[in-house]
Amino acid sequence: MRLIGIVYLVSFCGHLDVAPIDVTSELSALVKRIFWTSWNTLNNTKFNPDVILTPEMIRKAGYPVEAHVIMTEDGYLLTLHRIPGGNGSLPVLLQHALFCNSAVWVVPGKGRALAYLLADQGYDVWLGNFRGNTYSRAHISLSSTNSTFWNFSFNEMGIYDLPAMITFITNMRLQPLHTYIGHSMGATSFYIMASERPEIARMVKMMISLAPSALLDHMTSPVQYLLPLMDTIMMRFLLNEFLLNDSVRFLLKYACALAGEAICANVIFTFCGYDMEQFDHTLLLDSLSFLPAGGSVNTMIHYSQIFQSGKFRRYDYGRAKNLLIYDSAEPPNYNLSNIMVSIVLFYGSGDTLVDIVDLKRLSCTLPNVMDVYEVPWPNFNHADFIWAKDASKLVYERVLEIMRKENPNNVTSSTKIKDECYTLNL
Secondary structure (H helix, E strand, O other): OHHHHHHHHHHHHOOOOOOOOHHHHHHHHHHHHHHHHHHHHHHHOOOOOOOOOHHHHHHHOOOOOEEEEEEOOOOEEEEEEEEOOOOOOOEEEEEOOOOOOHHHHOOOOOOOOHHHHHHHOOOEEEEOOOOOOOOOOEEOOOOOOOHHHHOOOHHHHHHHHHHHHHHHHHHHHOOOEEEEEEEOHHHHHHHHHHHHOHHHHOOEEEEEEEOOOOOOOOOOOOHHHHHHHHHHHHHHHOOOEOOOOHHHHHHHHHHHHHHOHHHHHHHHHHHHOOOHHHOOHHHHHHHOOOOOOOOEHHHHHHHHHHHHHOOOEOOOOOHHHHHHHHOOOOOOEOOHHHOOOEEEEEEOOOOOOOOHHHHHHHHHHOOOEEEEEEOOOOOOOOOHHHHOOOHHHHHHHHHHHHHHOOOHHHOOOHHHHHHHHHHHOO
């Protein structure tokens, strides 16, 4: 609007009955150049109109698709998307990261996206959506405009959302979930589920963690300076939901198109780690059709608490409320030693959100880690697990190899991993 206002102002000045001023003429020419450059950039930028809804993307790629709405024990209505497999196919559940939704698993397209690669291998592929994102913004009694709706973090996602998804899938298929694959928060919530709801964890044969964000105190990303501000921001502006609506997505998408690949990429690299060679600018623009997908402020505050405390523990409500809820002044730790599911950890050496020190601490805390796999790319960052140009080769080939093993305990020697823990004194 300001740009249009300047254009009109300059145009008006040009029609005054006074002698023209060189400065005005130069300003007019400059504004026109900026205006037409911006207009041409927007019109010449090719956006994929089909990159909006998960089912449409799956159908366009040539796969069958289903959508199932399920209810959690606390009344949230979640959407599960599915690429059904054939008779005898093994069920697999993919779970997204913070502010994402099921579309992230299919947006890279056929031959690249993990969901399609799994479907091509004959798996029954399920794509989850956590409460609060674009596909899971309903409740049996609460409106999403009600602040109570947003009173959750990844704690509730682990205690309620994942049990609802896993129970639905296993009941429908009459067999255990073959593999759960979680990226970042998708892994965090699984650890909570497996430690707090062991009866649900027994329905899962194997879990694959992609850049799990459970222990964060060695984080090097600038996010570490923003996390402590989350509580203050919520209190000052009375925010419950991150304001990540269609207008925000529209502005981000076109700002990225106008700014150019380098600037847009560097913003992401600042938070996730630098990896220009694997950055796919077109894929990013497509993803901004549905990202950010929404979430609660409490989720960010919970991550902030984990970062600052150095402990993977439940939400900290403050001393008084903690005493009422937990019967303790401090929130209790999640007992990761309770997790019996076979787990494989993937990490990137260029990931500034999940540091290798924290990753190794996690591997030494979990009792049944079968492998810790470093992606063979020196700058592989946090976002690369989904959007890297070569993610299919660098990550997904290894994922499929692990899943094909009849016995996940044969992936590697857990004794070797524990020996490394002792050596590192972790």
